[in-house]
Amino acid sequence: VRRTAIAAARSSADPPRLTIAHPCPQCGAPVELEETDRLLACPYCRVRLLLAIDGVPRYLLPAKRAAQEEILFIPYWRIRGTLFTCRRNEMAGEVVHRLLDRTFPAVDWPGLPQSLGVRPQAMKLSHASHETPGRFCRPTVTWDRLLSLSQELPAYPGSEEEDAEAASLPSAFIGETVSLIYLPAFLRDGIYDAILDEKIAPLPPIDPTRESSFESKEGFGIRFLANLCPECGWTLSGTHDSLVVPCRGCSRAWEVKGTALRRVPLGVVHSGMRGGVLLPFWRIKAEVRGLTLRSYADLVRLANLPKVMRDEWEGRELHFWVPAFKINGAQLLRIARAVTISQPQAIADRFPEPAPGAPHPNDPFEPDDPTGPAIHPVTLPAGEADESLKMLLAEVGTPRNTILGRLREIEIKAIESRLVYIPFRAEGGEISNPEIPLAVNRNLLRYGRGL
């Protein structure tokens, strides 16, 4: 039944995610990872290890055969995520969004194929490592520059004046997967694709004798960390795709930073609920310039909420609440708006106690477990949540047309973020919290993990 529900939510136009083959570091068995995986769970020896990737993940397309010539790896950026753009129209304004999934060459050599096509999805990739034979060309173009140069940013019909205004409205790219995928090639009278054994471009404008044209392989590859809490030694309650792994033993949360675990400030909104689901949010304190938005009272005025203003609201500190989980663009803004407007207050620094001796429910979709609420994985990092703050302002501001016109002059910068879990009750196809109030469709949550 579940499989069907996921299939229904997933559009047939969505390309599948990348698969990376990696030997199990403990028993050597071949394990397949997805690009969003943060935990290696070996089906053979049962070891569970956290992945530590330093910097941008680097994947290799497999060369077909060992060429006589030295393999030259040509870098391509792969980006996947949701692009939000503000748009004004006659009635009001709106924030539009769509999914982007693209590869672009990360070097500006003439004649290179402008995309890797479907090959990254169709072939089994491997991690680049310091042992990979061959040379890696250094990327010379950044992915965000490529994105702004590409046709992906929306063009608006109408007068030049309108275009100029549209171009100046902010956009944000979030929920992104950014990685480098290397095309194996070799040089003869031109660049040859080492998968197809076929000439694809003229010789590159680089000097092969200059070391600066290439990257050092020194830091390449992934490392593995024990799936144990550094504080109390309990097994961490992470799922395969969780960027932050909480510990039920001591109520601390950890993220892999470089090659070590670093503590993430954690909170849990207080509730008497047993069971259910804890959904993760980034509670962000931000500095806003160009708009008075410091207190809850300022927010009530900005959103034009039908509430009778209370004096104490003028002094209540304002936080932005952004989902720490991937979900489609419209839902992301809707959920962020609802929670930001409700400003949850009672925050404990501990998870609710599980029943003594109970197993730790890791699966977020088994919320009927009586031992305690399931923890939904963190799949959106705080940095990406920052990106969405301006979009959130556009979503909250009422009337929207007024705020869109001012967004250009507004600066918003996150200065502090904390991971806070909010309890939701599971009922049928939905999870809900009547105090916010907010209901979220469970299929959309499940589907969001694949974005």
Ligand SMILES: [Zn+2]
């Ligand atoms: Zn193993």
Ligand SMILES: [Zn+2]
């Ligand atoms: Zn612990």
